[in-house]
Amino acid sequence: MKKLGQQNCASCGEMKRCRHRDFSPHAWAVLLHWEEISTPVVGQPLCNGCYTELRDLLIDRAEDIETVISNGLAEKEQSLIEEALAGRAPIIDQPDVQMTL
Numbered sequence: 001m002k003k004l005g006q007q008n009c010a011s012c013g014e015m016k017r018c019r020h021r022d023f024s025p026h027a028w029a030v031l032l033h034w035e036e037i038s039t040p041v042v043g044q045p046l047c048n049g050c051y052t053e054l055r056d057l058l059i060d061r062a063e064d065i066e067t068v069i070s071n072g073l074a075e076k077e078q079s080l081i082e083e084a085l086a087g088r089a090p091i092i093d094q095p096d097v098q099m100t101l
Helices: 024-035 047-059 062-070 075-084
Strands: 007-008 015-019
Touching: 015 047, 024 047, 024 062, 024 075, 047 062
Parallel strands: none
Antiparallel strands: 007 015
């Protein structure tokens, strides 16, 4: 049974309370490059567990992010991210939106 405010998480697919998480385009690109997510997940609502897992991964691999971006290894993913995020309306006045990493 679907509880009020719950939906399928774009990452794990489980029925949970999900919110849009505003990772930076670079963060989404490296997550795609590392194959931690698939393209349809970009900019979609995530449950707290998936968000925390992805956020922690980005924090743990911060040095790797710089390498990937500075060497242009995520350029293909970057264009996919821009397309995916362009189709999503900006989030305004939502108090539960997380800060960009």
